[in-house]
Amino acid sequence: MEEILAGLNEAQKKALTTTEGYIRVIAGAGSGKTRALAARFAYLVEAIGILPGNILCVTFTNKSANEMRQRIHRLTGDNDTGYICTFHSFCVSILQEDSYAVSYPKNFQVLDNADIDAMLKIIYEERGLTLRHMTFGNARDRIEIRKQMTETEYYRDLIAMPLDGLYRKYQEAVEAEDIIFYGYLYQQKKCFGLDYNDLINFSLYIFEQNEEICRKWQERLEYIMIDEFQDIDAPQYRLMRVLCGYHKNLFVVGDPDQTIYTWRGANIRYLLDFDRAFPGTETISMLQNYRSTPQILAAANSLIEKNSNRIPKRMEPVLADGAPVICHYADRSEEEAEWIADRIVRLQEEGVPLKDVAILYRAHYLTRSLEDIFLKRKIPYHIYSGVQFFQRMEIKDALSYLKMILYRDDTSFLRIANVPKRNLGERRMNFLQEYSNGQKISLYEALKRNRDHEIMRGARAGEFIDLIEKFSSEYSDRSVSEVLADILDQSGYETMLRTGGSQERLDNLAELKQSVFEYETSCGEECTLEHYLKRVALFTNMDVSESADGDAVKMMTVHAAKGLEFPNVFLCGMNEGIFPSRKINTPEGMEEERRLAFVAMTRAKERLFLSEAGGRDFDGSPRYPSRFLLDIDEQYLTYDKKPREGLIAAARDYIHAHTHTPRPAENYLQPGTKVHHFVFGDGVVVEIDSAKEAHLIQFEGMDTPRRLSVRAKLEIIKKEVKQE
Numbered sequence: 001m002e003e004i005l006a007g008l009n010e011a012q013k014k015a016l017t018t019t020e021g022y023i024r025v026i027a028g029a030g031s032g033k034t035r036a037l038a039a040r041f042a043y044l045v046e047a048i049g050i051l052p053g054n055i056l057c058v059t060f061t062n063k064s065a066n067e068m069r070q071r072i073h074r075l076t077g078d079n080d081t082g083y084i085c086t087f088h089s090f091c092v093s094i095l096q097e098d099s100y101a102v103s104y105p106k107n108f109q110v111l112d113n114a115d116i117d118a119m120l121k122i123i124y125e126e127r128g129l130t131l132r133h134m135t136f137g138n139a140r141d142r143i144e145i146r147k148q149m150t151e152t153e154y155y156r157d158l159i160a161m162p163l164d165g166l167y168r169k170y171q172e173a174v175e176a177e178d179i180i181f182y183g184y185l186y187q188q189k190k191c192f193g194l195d196y197n198d199l200i201n202f203s204l205y206i207f208e209q210n211e212e213i214c215r216k217w218q219e220r221l222e223y224i225m226i227d228e229f230q231d232i233d234a235p236q237y238r239l240m241r242v243l244c245g246y247h248k249n250l251f252v253v254g255d256p257d258q259t260i261y262t263w264r265g266a267n268i269r270y271l272l273d274f275d276r277a278f279p280g281t282e283t284i285s286m287l288q289n290y291r292s293t294p295q296i297l298a299a300a301n302s303l304i305e306k307n308s309n310r311i312p313k314r315m316e317p318v319l320a321d322g323a324p325v326i327c328h329y330a331d332r333s334e335e336e337a338e339w340i341a342d343r344i345v346r347l348q349e350e351g352v353p354l355k356d357v358a359i360l361y362r363a364h365y366l367t368r369s370l371e372d373i374f375l376k377r378k379i380p381y382h383i384y385s386g387v388q389f390f391q392r393m394e395i396k397d398a399l400s401y402l403k404m405i406l407y408r409d410d411t412s413f414l415r416i417a418n419v420p421k422r423n424l425g426e427r428r429m430n431f432l433q434e435y436s437n438g439q440k441i442s443l444y445e446a447l448k449r450n451r452d453h454e455i456m457r458g459a460r461a462g463e464f465i466d467l468i469e470k471f472s473s474e475y476s477d478r479s480v481s482e483v484l485a486d487i488l489d490q491s492g493y494e495t496m497l498r499t500g501g502s503q504e505r506l507d508n509l510a511e512l513k514q515s516v517f518e519y520e521t522s523c524g525e526e527c528t529l530e531h532y533l534k535r536v537a538l539f540t541n542m543d544v545s546e547s548a549d550g551d552a553v554k555m556m557t558v559h560a561a562k563g564l565e566f567p568n569v570f571l572c573g574m575n576e577g578i579f580p581s582r583k584i585n586t587p588e589g590m591e592e593e594r595r596l597a598f599v600a601m602t603r604a605k606e607r608l609f610l611s612e613a614g615g616r617d618f619d620g621s622p623r624y625p626s627r628f629l630l631d632i633d634e635q636y637l638t639y640d641k642k643p644r645e646g647l648i649a650a651a652r653d654y655i656h657a658h659t660h661t662p663r664p665a666e667n668y669l670q671p672g673t674k675v676h677h678f679v680f681g682d683g684v685v686v687e688i689d690s691a692k693e694a695h696l697i698q699f700e701g702m703d704t705p706r707r708l709s710v711r712a713k714l715e716i717i718k719k720e721v722k723q724e
């Protein structure tokens with residue numbers, strides 16, 4: 001126990017040793033929240049004697065779950081690390097055990113974007129839709145919006161309606177959007193595929209419908225801990241509430257200044273109002289920053305203080321003085337990239353390994369000029385975002401082979417039945433499609449039944465079937481990495497790449513094999529093919545092993561850098577229209593963007609470099625320095641090369657002209673105020689919507705509230721400033 005508490009400060013110790021009840025840690029960046037969370041897990045297990053399997057520890061990414069698992073493994077020496085995972089991954093565990101309650105088989109599939117696109121492709125072809133009707137990206141968004149907002153009960157159809165019924169709905173749909181939506185539900189049900197929305201909805205549904213299952217999970221989870229709580233969304237919050245309903249031991253940590261996922265449904269109110277939702281909450285704050293030098297913190301504090309909608313909080317440095325924060329203005333992007341490369345070489349000369357250098361950016365496209373220079377100057381780098389590793393053709397193909405062994409689903413079949421070529425071209429595929437639709441069976445089953453059909457003469461259908469059947473019968477006795485290596489070999493897939501000379505693709509396959517192997521050794525539980533395939537759909541680029549990268553500069557978006565830290569950070573593209581992004585058009589959006597810049601700056605431990613480039617944008621307009629640079633008090637920035645005065649003045653004018661000054665708070669009526677409208681009659685203000693400059697008002701005699709512009713004429717009947 002001494003060991004676990006060693007080196008922790010008083011607040012962290014308190015966070016560890018207060019084990020019972022509702023505890024909220026609101027703390028600054030780099031204050032040791034995550035460290036306290038990991039130590040708390042070890043404390044519960046080692047000092048108190050709680051079994052790891054009775055603890056749920058929710059992290060924001062799979063990568064941080066992996067790191068936490070390894071940390072805990074080191075602290076406890078135990079291989080059983082309980083449930084340390086993301087919300088989605090935890091739902092996979094729930095469904096793996098209890099999907100029978102909704103009549104779904106254990107081998108349901110978890111779908112990622114590429115799987116969804118493959119289904120969309122089938123639907124578009126069957127119903128004659130083209131990308132002009134809707135791109136796949138838009139179609140995915142529309143499906144998500146319908147599932148989250150307009151057809152929130154969709155999962156009842158998915159659960160209860162027989163395949164025939166879903167097929168009919170799909171056939172009867174006329175509008176493109178309906179065709180896509182119902183076609184997708186039909187495809188989902190056909191292979192028992194669940195997307196990320198479904199994972200949480202299905203779990204919640206099972207808990208609502210089945211008290212026994214719900215109680216089983218509630219009883220099992222004696223302690224629940226949640227990291228990055230500032231970015232939790234409504235379904236996750238509902239799930240968490242249910243899960244802690246029995247033991248009532250819930251520990252959450254978050255930093256309101258690091259909310260960066262509002263656009264994806266995150267709601268900071270869950271953190272701020274936690275004490276009201278859970279009476280008796282104990283709140284612990286941590287303000288000492290152990291990560292960054294005082295110079296870096298001063299600049300970051302100076303930036304975040306410009307947000308007006310914020311609880312004031314100032315991080316205090318613990319570390320000794322370090323290097324100044326360097327800022328550079330380049331005339332063009334190429335020159336900015338040159339400057340970054342020069343600085344990296346200088347760091348290298350000082351003995352800094354490249355893996356201790358990270359370049360962060362707001363958007364993927366900024367890597368292009370950097371990559372050009374790095375390739376020219378032979379500076380090794382690794383991009384952690386961009387084309388997703390798991391979305392690459394060869395990776396999807398390899399995973400489709402594994403899925404065929406287990407699920408025999410249509411999307412995997414369509415992907416690899418004829419890769420490498422087995423003479424299963426368009427004519428034979430059309431035949432199989434028709435046959436399978438008629439019989440309501442999978443394409444693979446259709447192929448099996450027609451193995452000796454005349455139309456299959458000359459195709460190597462039998463060979464493919466024998467391969468899948470052979471692996472299906474023996475995979476359960478072998479490790480996933482072995483199965484993967486063998487099927488890539490025996491299917492002829494690797495030979496196809498080799499003869500095609502695709503060294504890069506072969507390297508990626510080697511990286512996949514390595515990552516499977518690492519997953520097997522670190523996942524903390526038995527890793528079966530079923531287990532791996534369900535989890536892999538939740539993986540991102542960040543989950544690919546670093547080992548293969550060696551000593552290379554790390555490059556990633558700011559969103560991907562959340563929760564991480566690096567000795568040296570370059571934050572590039574600090575220009576208006578890039579960071580802040582030109583897509584931001586509300587005051588709230590701008591505050592979130594500023595928080596994002598704050599998250600980026602606070603990732604740096606020893607040195608921070610900020611850079612921007614002048615010149616012209618794609619549309620010919622001049623480029624200005626980012627308002628975030630101008631927000632930082634000048635005394636905290638050391639300019640290596642400064643933009644000319646005129647440009648800064650022009651930037652200020654530009655920013656002023658493009659800033660929507662929010663209406664002051666006193667111009668709004670407080671919730672609870674009773675008002676009279678000349679058409680709608682009497683009502684009560686329910687909410688202020690400052691983004692839309694409106695009030696949400698519930699009028700008497702109307703079932704639903706109305707959003708009225710602040711300019712609407714309202715007579716105040718009774719002022720009610722007290723807000724619940």
Ligand SMILES: Nc1ncnc2c1ncn2[C@@H]1O[C@H](COP(=O)(O)OP(=O)(O)OP(=O)(O)O)[C@@H](O)[C@H]1O
Nearest residue numbers: 007008009029030031032033034035290291563564
């Ligand atoms: N008591 C402590 N003594 C020394 N170092 C500490 C202490 N607590 C945390 N640290 C170090 O400070 C750094 C930041 O810790 P951690 O990542 O846990 O912070 P965090 O609050 O989760 O950060 P963020 O929210 O910014 O991601 C880590 O390098 C960690 O090892």
